[in-house]
Amino acid sequence: MDSQNLKETVRQIFTEYLNLHGHRKTPERFAILDTIYSIDSHFDMETLYTRMAEEEKFRVSRATLYNTILLLLDAHLVVKHQFGNCSQYERCYCSRTHHHQICTQCGKVEEVQDDLLREQIAQTKLKRFVLSHYSLYLYGLCSKCSRANKRKLKDQIKKKEK
Amino acid sequence: MDSQNLKETVRQIFTEYLNLHGHRKTPERFAILDTIYSIDSHFDMETLYTRMAEEEKFRVSRATLYNTILLLLDAHLVVKHQFGNCSQYERCYCSRTHHHQICTQCGKVEEVQDDLLREQIAQTKLKRFVLSHYSLYLYGLCSKCSRANKRKLKDQIKKKEK
DNA sequence: GTCAGTGCAAACTTTTTGCAACTAC
DNA sequence: GTAGTTGCAAAAAGTTTGCACTGAC
Numbered sequence: 001m002d003s004q005n006l007k008e009t010v011r012q013i014f015t016e017y018l019n020l021h022g023h024r025k026t027p028e029r030f031a032i033l034d035t036i037y038s039i040d041s042h043f044d045m046e047t048l049y050t051r052m053a054e055e056e057k058f059r060v061s062r063a064t065l066y067n068t069i070l071l072l073l074d075a076h077l078v079v080k081h082q083f084g085n086c087s088q089y090e091r092c093y094c095s096r097t098h099h100h101q102i103c104t105q106c107g108k109v110e111e112v113q114d115d116l117l118r119e120q121i122a123q124t125k126l127k128r129f130v131l132s133h134y135s136l137y138l139y140g141l142c143s144k145c146s147r148a149n150k151r152k153l154k155d156q157i158k159k160k161e162k
Numbered sequence: 163m164d165s166q167n168l169k170e171t172v173r174q175i176f177t178e179y180l181n182l183h184g185h186r187k188t189p190e191r192f193a194i195l196d197t198i199y200s201i202d203s204h205f206d207m208e209t210l211y212t213r214m215a216e217e218e219k220f221r222v223s224r225a226t227l228y229n230t231i232l233l234l235l236d237a238h239l240v241v242k243h244q245f246g247n248c249s250q251y252e253r254c255y256c257s258r259t260h261h262h263q264i265c266t267q268c269g270k271v272e273e274v275q276d277d278l279l280r281e282q283i284a285q286t287k288l289k290r291f292v293l294s295h296y297s298l299y300l301y302g303l304c305s306k307c308s309r310a311n312k313r314k315l316k317d318q319i320k321k322k323e324k
Numbered sequence: 325g326t327c328a329g330t331g332c333a334a335a336c337t338t339t340t341t342g343c344a345a346c347t348a349c
Numbered sequence: 350g351t352a353g354t355t356g357c358a359a360a361a362a363g364t365t366t367g368c369a370c371t372g373a374c
Contacts, residue, residue: 022328023328023329024327024328024329024372024373024374025373025374026328026329026330026372026373028329028330029329044363045363045364046363059331060330060331061330061331061332062331062332062363062364063330063331063332063364063365063366064329064330064331066364066365067329067330082244082245083244085339085362085363086362086363086364087363087364101288101291103291104294110291112288114286116282117282117283117286120278120279120282121279121298121300124276124279124300126263126274126300126302128304128305129263129265129272129300129302129303129304129305130302130303130308131300131301131302132266132301132302132303133301133302134298134299134300134301135297135298135299135301136283136296136297136298136299137296137297137298137299138283138286138288138291138293138296139293139294139295139296139297140288140291140292140293140294140295141291141292141294142290142291143290143291146292184353185353185354186347186348186349186352186353186354187348187349188347188348188353188354188355190354190355191354206338207338207339208338222355222356223355223356223357224338224339224356224357225339225340225341225354225355225356225357226354226355226356228339228340229354229355247337247338247364248337248338248339249338249339
């Protein structure tokens with residue numbers, strides 16, 4: 001599905017959601033949805049706020065962003081992540097569930113695709129629980145930090161030998 | 163391993179960690195470690211703070227709690243979770259990695275053991291990344307909320323039929 | 325016309341930071 | 350003795366809330 005088509009589809013889904021729950025279809029809400037679906041990866045509130053103002057030329061208050069995100073979460077059009085200091089969000093309609101690989105040293109987050117693992121998690125039998133979605137966070141060291149640490153360790157050994 | 167034995171072991175590991183990194187072995191640090199290893203499940207800072215003061219009769223400042231938790235995370239004696247509003251922590255030495263099942267409606271968190279899934283995640287091959295640990299959060303509806311929703315839906319249909 | 329939704333600012337919560345006092349080494 | 354730690358309070362960061370105004374219905 002191309003970007004315009006996807007945006008059109010989620011706009012329809014959101015419209016239906018708003019109708020069903022008796023919420024108003026304000027321009028702010030659709031502008032926020034549009035902006036979110038023009039961001040490919042995850043984002044935090046600050047990023048969304050600046051992006052709306054700068055790129056979309058549509059300024060909304062932070063309060064409205066938080067309100068709207070709540071609706072989008074409920075409508076299953078956005079998922080929330082909690083790595084790092086602040087909440088991260090991500091569009092989720094028509095995007096495959098992926099896993100997040102987080103470097104504990106530099107904080108860098110990368111998306112990981114693993115079809116087998118995805119299937120296995122989805123098929124996990126849970127007692128008295130209806131699974132809706134899940135998040136897998138893999139913590140460790142990225143190659144950059146891993147190399148930096150090895151170098152540091154070598155230098156320390158050298159110093160001791162002197 | 164019984165509780166006292168476990169506490170003794172982690173105290174030794176922490177001592178070694180502090181020595182290795184040139185940190186001081188203060189009574190506060192060991193009191194915090196002890197308290198954490200007397201809590202079976204996850205906890206937040208507020209809980210730890212009150213518990214230390216009330217049950218352990220050892221008052222430490224919040225700043226010290228945050229500082230010490232950082233060391234314990236680095237020493238791999240504690241893991242951090244981010245479900246809900248505030249950070250949750252959990253002891254992790256000699257405790258099997260487990261998954262968390264979180265009800266999106268009432269916020270209830272339950273621990274899930276699944277050996278097969280645990281193995282599969284640990285064996286996942288990651289490119290240019292050294293895995294240290296991971297967190298799997300399964301979101302959905304607990305049986306209580308699921309039943310409550312069904313009841314609510316039925317009532318709504320009844321009302322419409324009238 | 326009405327009331328849900330918005331923007332703004334203030335409030336609140338959680339976490340971090342600066343600094344004086346303390347204490348492990 | 351000294352430098353790493355602690356406690357306190359203030360600050361920072363992220364999120365929520367109260368209220369007057371606006372605009373979708």
